[in-house]
Amino acid sequence: MDQKRVVVTGIGAITPLGNTLEEYWNGLVNGVSGAAPITLFDASKFKTKFACEIKNFNPEEHGLDKKEARKLDRFAQLAIVASDQAMADAGLNRNNINPDRTGVILGSGIGGLITFQNEVMEFAKGDGTPRFSPFFIPKMILDIAPGQVSMRHNLRGPNYATVSACASSTHAIINALDVLRMDKADIVLTGGSEAVISEAGVGGFNSMKALSERNDDPQTASRPYDKDRDGFVIGEAGGILVLETLESALNRGAKIYCEIAGGGATADAYHITAPHPEGLGAENVMRQALKDANMNVEEIGYINTHGTSTPLGDMAEIKAILNVFGEHAYKLNISSTKSMTGHCLGAAGVIEAIACIMSIRHNIVPPTINHFTDDEDLDPKLNMTFNKAQERPVNAALSNTFGFGGHNAAIIVKKYVA
Template identity: 50%
Template sequence: MNSRRVVITGLGALSALGNDVKSNWQNAKEGKSGAGAITYFDAEKFKTRFASELKGFDPTQRLDRNDIKRSDLYTQYGLYVAAEAMEDAGLDVSQLDSPFDAGVIWGTSQGGMNTFEKEMKEFVANDLTPRFNPFFIPKYLVNMASGVISMKYGFMGINYTPVTACASSNSAIMDAFNYIKWGKAKVIITGGSDSPITEAAMGGFNALKALSTRNEEPTSASRPFDVDRDGFVMGEGAAALILEEYEHAKKRGAKIYGEVVGAAMTADAYHLTATHPEGAGASQCMKFALEESGLTMQDIDYLNAHATSTPTGDLSEIKAISRLLDGNYDKLHISATKSMTGHLLGAAGAIEAIFCVKAINEGIIPPTINTETLDPAIPQGVQIVTKSAIEKKVKVALSNTFGFGGHNASVVFKEFV
């Protein structure tokens, strides 16, 4: 099977750092935190009372009333960033030989959690009388964002949703890359969205002891690799990338941000929620992705770490990276942008993919904020960018995401030449 080049021609982003790519990137470079007190519900009785909520999000800026009425928040977020990415790419279905040449592969971890909670609360409030909204089922289904995005743009090709917990959008990017590389599509909207700042999600993750409980200092709560880290900060949002077959992009004169050159997935086969303590699956995942790209870890300039700020997870990832570096730490710089955005769960890989692409485009590596004292278990020489961004020529970047269930997904991005 012939292998085709896969380039990135459009970007869209939505997180606590901003409602478009420009503001997200600017605030990430400046090391700003999006965390604050929860406003979506009364969190007074919760162990964690803060999260990284969107700021001033107005869906009517990009969506019509029917889009909003018929969609859960996670789908609205997906539609919103897809619209930005499509506009950025200057793309519409009329530029395709066939609508079956274009598709959508969209990741999420929880789908319509907001809708499910709301409908069940109303069911109980109505004395268990079933008066469900007719849009209840289509709003909460995890595949609905991919379906609705395809309807919006008339893309009739490959369309589905990989669900691999917090690795979901990296899984989606990998699949989109593969389908284009194999010649089964020319354009795919990919990425992911999640809206998990809900009572059930916050309470459930608290029960797992996965969330930080620094309620008095939310902006400094997410501290990846720090000796005093105590869990992640819940975030929400979405990000989209337009992946396109190179010759197709070239023919229509599209601007090109970079290209995807390798991707892989593995399983830890170890634990429901914990990563493998030695990073066995993660290490092999990165190795497979690099082998496909024809590169080694020594070729990577920037690695956007999964690093959620959990005690065990951060260290297992560093062990996995160190195994591949074999003591050669001089070139690679690492940062964890979840310290600013919070953890977007199924959308994490997508927003971090955009940070990788922007790092390549601008020669700037965003920081890991709040990390004051590195965990002494981290090997000497590992270069973690803390406190403020650094300037560095970035030709190749690697993004890691790992999900509950032992899912690992890595994607390699490269400067387009």
């Protein structure tokens, strides 16, 4: 039996560059930095005082009433808002779907860290008497985001969460792809969200020396592949894709953004935080994604790299790309949109997949901004799309995401051809 084809029919995005898909894409194309001083808490005593926050986000302005919003951690609020956007974009509602054939699979690396932090800090202020909110656990657990989305839209198909640190939402997309291929659903809302810009989140990553401390110039702090990069900029985001079998999309006359061609998942089996120095896991996952998509390297026009702006990670991935793509690597456009969004952790994969989808749709590759000084370890013949977006035909794009624990995930999206 032929494998079912899977397409994207709806997109929702709330990111540090804007609270809609259009705002996000315009920010990417124009090379806008989402970094700014932290406003979500008092960071004056922290080593890093800036982040890529979502701006002007009020859940009540996005269809959540005040009472409802209070029962949700910020990461779940972002997932719900993005799901509302994606459903509307796909032309879906409670009245025109089969709820038993529509699922929700979302990823988050950490989940409700803000809720966990606040509840424990409040307890610590007291006399030891346990006074916890009855919503503490339901707000904190990361599987609550797909649960809440399913209840909001009455979606009774496969419903669960994936967690693999920064690869979480890419793994969610791959799982959704497989569920649709196996005919266990007709439609799946997938992607993920993350919101951990808090004392615990920033303090924890600071203690690992993972974050940039360029407090004098936050907007240029995320500088993947630049010689003077000094760590990533923490971000937050929510992104949802409506994945649908081609048959379902055609039957209802849906708009089709692109086709999900394939995906891969591997492990470094090397270190809890550092990537394999030769990019072994990254190399294997790209080869696996190409095999799953039944595509050769020459068909790929753009790679959205994991590119976090860390000295070790950036170069290990480039080694892997050169090993996989050979001479074709020099014909590719490569960029890291984390230079603009910061690193949105578990939500990074989906918002970078969206960047790839829009690149295919508009034949524009978003840039790697904040490049000032060449890194002598970077092959100068590679087109890293530094500082300015480039127009070119993009028929297929590959997106890489890697997470602490050695988790690697990659997906390939391509232009839809009837």
